[in-house]
Amino acid sequence: MIPNPATAIAMAALLALTAGLMTAIRIFQRRCSPHPEWPRKLMHVGTGLLALSLPWLFESPWPVLILCAAGATGMVVIKHAARLKETFGCVVGDVARQSAGDITFPLGIAVVFLLSEGDCLLYTVPVLVLTFADAAAALVGTFYGLFRFETPGGKKSVEGSFAFFVVAFLSIHIPLFLCSDAGPEKAVLIAFLLGFLLTIVEALAGWRGLDNLFIPVAGFLFLRATIEAPLMELVVQGMVMLSIATGIVLFRRWTTLDTSALLGAILVGDMSWTLGGWQGILASLALFLNCLSHGGCPPTGELDGQCASYR
Numbered sequence: 001m002i003p004n005p006a007t008a009i010a011m012a013a014l015l016a017l018t019a020g021l022m023t024a025i026r027i028f029q030r031r032c033s034p035h036p037e038w039p040r041k042l043m044h045v046g047t048g049l050l051a052l053s054l055p056w057l058f059e060s061p062w063p064v065l066i067l068c069a070a071g072a073t074g075m076v077v078i079k080h081a082a083r084l085k086e087t088f089g090c091v092v093g094d095v096a097r098q099s100a101g102d103i104t105f106p107l108g109i110a111v112v113f114l115l116s117e118g119d120c121l122l123y124t125v126p127v128l129v130l131t132f133a134d135a136a137a138a139l140v141g142t143f144y145g146l147f148r149f150e151t152p153g154g155k156k157s158v159e160g161s162f163a164f165f166v167v168a169f170l171s172i173h174i175p176l177f178l179c180s181d182a183g184p185e186k187a188v189l190i191a192f193l194l195g196f197l198l199t200i201v202e203a204l205a206g207w208r209g210l211d212n213l214f215i216p217v218a219g220f221l222f223l224r225a226t227i228e229a230p231l232m233e234l235v236v237q238g239m240v241m242l243s244i245a246t247g248i249v250l251f252r253r254w255t256t257l258d259t260s261a262l263l264g265a266i267l268v269g270d271m272s273w274t275l276g277g278w279q280g281i282l283a284s285l286a287l288f289l290n291c292l293s294h295g296g297c298p299p300t301g302e303l304d305g306q307c308a309s310y311r
Contacts, residue, residue: 010057021046041135048131055120068106075102101209108213126219128171137164169195189234200267
């Protein structure tokens, strides 16, 4: 498929801007020697801002798929070619942790573009959350995180998760308030519900950069499921969500679940209600109660024969 001249020019311009952005960040990195997280997140935010323009530049998904494939391929080459790895690879690869986030980022953009089918709001909101909230969580957690908790992707901080929630709330609320007919009350409720759920997704999906894929996809699914819902249904959903979170936290002392498992239980419960209604929440509740009955142990940590058989 040969793109028309306007599409080809737009694709070339985006590739040139991405390369120019990486070059500028590399120059900044060499001259100022910032903390490795800063160049990585500057690249993250810059490419996210470029990605926000895609629905206005391309109607067909093919140019977007080609651009995302080119971006992912370019990052693989940069990370494995010795000469490039020592120069441009330092922009995203100087952090201590192993991450494929620079590759899953364009994958997440491509998937959301396909799912949104030209709906700019359904595309823009998840990409805004990925661009700004994820970067805020990483920077705040790196420099100000004091209260840590374990997740499958390593240690996270309460401060970083709170920063993610605040920025995600704004990234969802402002576009809904300005660019939809949701109304102020509904925009606030949707922003709160989605911000809360995506904060848990970010905390759990950070393993090797998979949050760059799961955050926009989950954001799209949650937004699509709630944007047409009546206001009272959203109020009930918020009450159910808070009840699920409170109940799971209160039952923590009777379980062997760690923090990440509890967050996962909250996320599954909320997703079941949001996407599956009361049938979904009943199924999840039955599964959780089964885990409680088979995995619960006294807080003393002494295992009796029954608990030991399930560990």
